[in-house]
Amino acid sequence: MKKTAVILFLMLSLTGFGFGQITTPAASPTGTVTQNVGLINIEIEYSRPSVKGRKIFGDLLPYGEVWRVGANSATKITFSGDVTIGGTAVKAGSYALLAKPGMDEWQIMLYPYTTSNWMAYPEETPLVTLTVNSEKISTPVETLTIGIDHIRSESAHLVISWENTLVKFPVELNTDQAVMASIDRTMAGPSANDYYAAASYYFNEGKDAKQALEWVNKCLSMGPERYWIVRLKSQLQAENGDFKGAIETAKRSMALAKEANNQDYVRLNEKAIEMWMKKM
Numbered sequence: 675m676k677k678t679a680v681i682l683f684l685m686l687s688l689t690g691f692g693f694g695q696i697t698t699p700a701a702s703p704t705g706t707v708t709q710n711v712g713l714i715n716i717e718i719e720y721s722r723p724s725v726k727g728r729k730i731f732g733d734l735l736p737y738g739e740v741w742r743v744g745a746n747s748a749t750k751i752t753f754s755g756d757v758t759i760g761g762t763a764v765k766a767g768s769y770a771l772l773a774k775p776g777m778d779e780w781q782i783m784l785y786p787y788t789t790s791n792w793m794a795y796p797e798e799t800p801l802v803t804l805t806v807n808s809e810k811i812s813t814p815v816e817t818l819t820i821g822i823d824h825i826r827s828e829s830a831h832l833v834i835s836w837e838n839t840l841v842k843f844p845v846e847l848n849t850d851q852a853v854m855a856s857i858d859r860t861m862a863g864p865s866a867n868d869y870y871a872a873a874s875y876y877f878n879e880g881k882d883a884k885q886a887l888e889w890v891n892k893c894l895s896m897g898p899e900r901y902w903i904v905r906l907k908s909q910l911q912a913e914n915g916d917f918k919g920a921i922e923t924a925k926r927s928m929a930l931a932k933e934a935n936n937q938d939y940v941r942l943n944e945k946a947i948e949m950w951m952k953k954m
Contacts, residue, residue: 887910
């Protein structure tokens with residue numbers, strides 16, 4: 675009888691443990707930021723603590739001490755392609771981000787990601803070490819925020835903001851080199867879309883406008899007129915100083931846009947024509 679009672683008690687206890695667990699929210703919930711920059715993706719995985727009425731920098735986080743730039747596990751940054759940070763080449767892959775906050779400047783450190791335990795990294799030599807200025811911001815940030823800002827085809831800024839402090843550092847890409855190599859490979863046997871993509875890239879990046887105009891003309895010769903392609907031609911004509919030709923081409927683009935009921939391109943062409951007429 676006693677043995678039966680003990681077995682019954684154990685069964686009830688195990689059942690309680692299996693089905694009676696309490697779920698509570700994390701004090702520092704995890705966050706993920708994914709951003710396309712140029713031809714690569716950047717992903718940041720980190721925990722996000724909040725101020726909760728505390729003094730953070732210089733108190734809870736003493737100046738000059740290593741910080742995981744988050745809470746719980748190490749903050750993880752993944753680059754899908756090669757980048758450059760602080761003059762150091764960083765290969766595609768995942769990295770742990772640590773920092774030493776200071777009153778006026780921070781030291782940023784990047785390590786090849788090997789473990790979620792952030793305390794393992796300070797014993798290693800960082801791949802990247804750079805010093806950046808610390809900025810005071812007028813609007814407090816309650817919850818730690820890491821983001822990607824100032825996005826260009828060749829670079830972006832990684833921004834860390836919390837409490838009344840903001841720091842940022844540039845991440846540089848080899849976008850132009852990759853695109854130029856792709857253009858060189860493709861131009862051996864290009865399609866109309868290839869010519870348009872190459873001309874558009876040259877225009878957006880301020881490259882050889884004469885070459886870009888030649889490519890967009892080849893694009894137009896290979897297929898039907900599209901209002902966005904014709905507009906690009908007008909812009910390139912203007913870049914080459916042919917404002918009269920640009921205006922005539924813009925009028926054609928505007929007519930095609932009206933047929934397609936695209937009022938945005940109608941307005942863009944109207945504004946361009948008005949601007950170019952002043953330059954004649």
